[in-house]
Amino acid sequence: MERFINPQLSSIQISGIRQFFNMVSQYEDVVSLTIGQPDFPTPDHVKEAAIEAIHTNHTSYTHNAGLLELRKAISHHVNEKYDLSYRAENEVIVTVGASQAIDITLRTILQPGDEVLLPGPVYPGYEPLIKLAGATAKHVDTSQNGFKLTADLIEQAVTANTKCVILPYPSNPTGVSLSNDELTAIADVLKAHNLFMIADEIYSELTYSAPHTSIASLPSVRDHVIVVNGVSKSHSMTGFRIGYLLAPSWLAKHILKVHQYNVSCATSISQYAALEAIENGQSDPLHMKKEYEKRRTYVLDRLDQMGLRYQVPDGAFYVFPEFPLEGMSSFDKAVQLVEEAGVALVPGDAFSQYGNGYMRLSYAYGMDTLQEGLDRLERFFRKKKSE
Numbered sequence: 001m002e003r004f005i006n007p008q009l010s011s012i013q014i015s016g017i018r019q020f021f022n023m024v025s026q027y028e029d030v031v032s033l034t035i036g037q038p039d040f041p042t043p044d045h046v047k048e049a050a051i052e053a054i055h056t057n058h059t060s061y062t063h064n065a066g067l068l069e070l071r072k073a074i075s076h077h078v079n080e081k082y083d084l085s086y087r088a089e090n091e092v093i094v095t096v097g098a099s100q101a102i103d104i105t106l107r108t109i110l111q112p113g114d115e116v117l118l119p120g121p122v123y124p125g126y127e128p129l130i131k132l133a134g135a136t137a138k139h140v141d142t143s144q145n146g147f148k149l150t151a152d153l154i155e156q157a158v159t160a161n162t163k164c165v166i167l168p169y170p171s172n173p174t175g176v177s178l179s180n181d182e183l184t185a186i187a188d189v190l191k192a193h194n195l196f197m198i199a200d201e202i203y204s205e206l207t208y209s210a211p212h213t214s215i216a217s218l219p220s221v222r223d224h225v226i227v228v229n230g231v232s233k234s235h236s237m238t239g240f241r242i243g244y245l246l247a248p249s250w251l252a253k254h255i256l257k258v259h260q261y262n263v264s265c266a267t268s269i270s271q272y273a274a275l276e277a278i279e280n281g282q283s284d285p286l287h288m289k290k291e292y293e294k295r296r297t298y299v300l301d302r303l304d305q306m307g308l309r310y311q312v313p314d315g316a317f318y319v320f321p322e323f324p325l326e327g328m329s330s331f332d333k334a335v336q337l338v339e340e341a342g343v344a345l346v347p348g349d350a351f352s353q354y355g356n357g358y359m360r361l362s363y364a365y366g367m368d369t370l371q372e373g374l375d376r377l378e379r380f381f382r383k384k385k386s387e
């Protein structure tokens, strides 16, 4: 019967990150620097709110768009922090992680034949969803452009079929972000070509060089942009599965239909936890950010000492150094690192073909682990040099 399933699935594989992760788990004594989530526990006051929600029987369906109280807290938070104006009543939808926000938005706007532009290298969560919506993902090579998807690159790649652009900054896997001027130039292109944009801002609370700017704060593109965000990375709540999207009411009402028939609503207990995180946990991301910042300085120093080149990450908890591949693919090189150096980095080709020649190193690890992993890497390079 397998041949009767949706043919789109035959071109969709388990993500390269997951494939690599599964492979690494078969080896012993490997220092893994591969993780894509905070290594801090969820803050206690947030956990308590979830427990309290269970004890007080907040265990039934909520409004499809999420608890109004939570939507109000989100609306207030994004207004204070990012100068965004979205009405809690009809422009905010609470989702099952940022992942579901991306999926329901794509399914609302796409139809077969449409193209979606996205930077390459990029988080691998978008392309399969674009394909499942019957559309085509077109990666734009940003590797010669500091990993930035700019107005010029979008302009060069746009065709009559382009419906949407994905703007995922600060970036997974590179950590790079965009400046206000770069965002303003992109806004002009969106308007000129009547394009939608999904601004995936899930790492917005984790920026080091400058505070995050959301492209949706430019009033001229309010009708074009859907903002995706959530508490997974900001409050170390990946398992709670709470994200949200912000969209103008005329669009949010259609996205809400897809959301309703998809999940009815996000988990009630997790919504109460997210409410606590957003209302009373404003400083939680700051504690984690301070730690990431120290680790980032350490990791970049060590990469410098090894002579590895990289773009300085502006945010998130990743750095994406260039790696001498010696004729191998990034995947095979990463396997060699596991086998010969005892250290695991995510191969760059897991983030599209434009990531080949790079590795993603996550610094969502304690200093001891980072030091041991980087020591091993350094020994590996020294040994290679002497061979």
Ligand SMILES: Cc1ncc(COP(=O)(O)O)c(C=O)c1O
Pocket: 036, 096, 097, 098, 099, 100, 123, 125, 168, 171, 172, 200, 202, 230, 231, 232, 238, 242, 243
């Ligand atoms: C850029 C990006 N967007 C979205 C997600 C998914 O977030 P969530 O766990 O909230 O679904 C991730 C997770 O790694 C990510 O890196």
